[in-house]
Amino acid sequence: MSDPILDITGLTKVYAGGLKALDNVDLKIQQGEIFALLGPNGAGKTTLIGAVCGLVRPTSGTITAFGHDMRKHWRSARSRIGLVPQELSTDMFETVIRAVSYSRGLFGYPPDSARIEEVLRSLSLWDKRNEKIMALSGGMKRRVLIAKALSHEPDLLFLDEPTAGVDVELRRDMWALIEQMRQRGTTIILTTHYIEEAEEMADRVGVIRNGKILMVDDKHAMMTRLGRTEARIALAAPLDAIPPALQSFPIELIEDGREICYRGGDGTGKGRAEVADLTKALIAAGIDYVGIDVRESSLEDIFVGLVAEQEAQ
């Protein structure tokens, strides 16, 4: 495996009030991947991004980007990093094109009107280029923030809750844009509350809680390892107890015996096969049913499970 584009080791951040926002975080990000950082509010997601981007001063630990220690070579590293913040923070009195051109210059790149036009067109902002940002809708302002972050063609892009508060159409547009950037080789780290977003786009997923990384894994591997199948079988007649012929299955009676609930499998399809066996066993046992609802656990289920597990500890 090649050297990581971002290597975080033992990163800890304790704020002045004593809050430990990051607790000995280790994280490696490979070039070209899309990494989704999931976690509830206050988990430390934004602090982690802030520490890499220079908004937060780490208490201890090291951050290496592009093979260089960011404490020593921060200018060079930052010129290759883009950040889209969570808050809609823009210069309201500036026009769109000036704001985006300014960002490119701020990061040390020469003016490039073709690049600016390309970015604005890709975000459907070209027609609004001469409008003041204050006149734009919330969704459009978020597009401006993305355009500013992309103006200097970053190799590593941080998206902090990129689709928070935006409509479905814009969310889909952003997913498409992120996919385009992946194809260009841009490494993307995003934080999100929308698990479906991570499920849709990410190659790897990290779960953070109380400043600690609980798990980092390939999205598919995580779903395979922690995924489950849940099936609900509505019975034609309620049962008082699970018949002995079915006791080898991981099932329970719910809804006053009117339904059988199966929870099992491992995210590889084993669960579905077992549900099929269960239905055959039901017929063999003379138990009639009137409906079956089968679903695989989502990343959200896994995330909720992990967080609940940590809370229980």
Added chain:
Amino acid sequence: MMHFNLRGAWSIYVRELMRALRTAFQSILSPVLTTSLYFIVFGSAIGDRMPDLGGVEYGAFIVPGLLLLTLLSESTSNASFGIYMPRFTGTIYELLSAPVGVAETLVGFVGAAATKSLILAAIILSTATLFVDYHIAHPVLAACYIMLVAASFSLFGFILGVWADNFEKLGIIPMLILMPLTFLGGTFYSIDMLPEPWDTVALANPIVYLVNGLRWTFYGSSDVSIGLSFGLTLGFLALCVTVIAIIFKTGWRLRD
């Protein structure tokens, strides 16, 4: 390896100057109008009834002081607003995440604030010719001194803009300290005109040295030593640079 982000500094500089143009009435017309009113009232109306001071007509005598009054207030407010507004609106995130450090920030924000003050100084000096007759004995030194004062107080304004956490604090130092000290610093009079012990007390006011430094470059005479005036101004500039370097090193009020 990038050691100084020239384009970054230039981008900040141009953007700050454009901000002044966007608010031309507040940034340029308003101070010019105010200074013109001072010239009309003190220079033309009252000045004709005042005796010459050190061989200089009263109307001409107040030109350096009025110029300094504008320089101090405009340099301070331009630079303080320049850095406070990004903090207030949250756009500071971009500056902090960009490859710009203390050097680029100073060149950008402080350079732009000082440039605006110098443009304003040139406009005010031109405007003054409409109301009073004055000459500049040491034009090169006067230009250097004006630049030095503009840079020093732009640095001071930058510190204020970082320190302030609300609009009231942003205005409190210029209004309650800088403005009174400037009025009491010999803008409209020579400290020789003050009775004992106020002429001695006045020497504790640092603005006295600034006003007299600039007045010396205009008319070749002043109440205090020109060397002391230049020395104190340079010392103030060095102090402000040091404070700003510490702010960036510690991240005080900028980084969490």
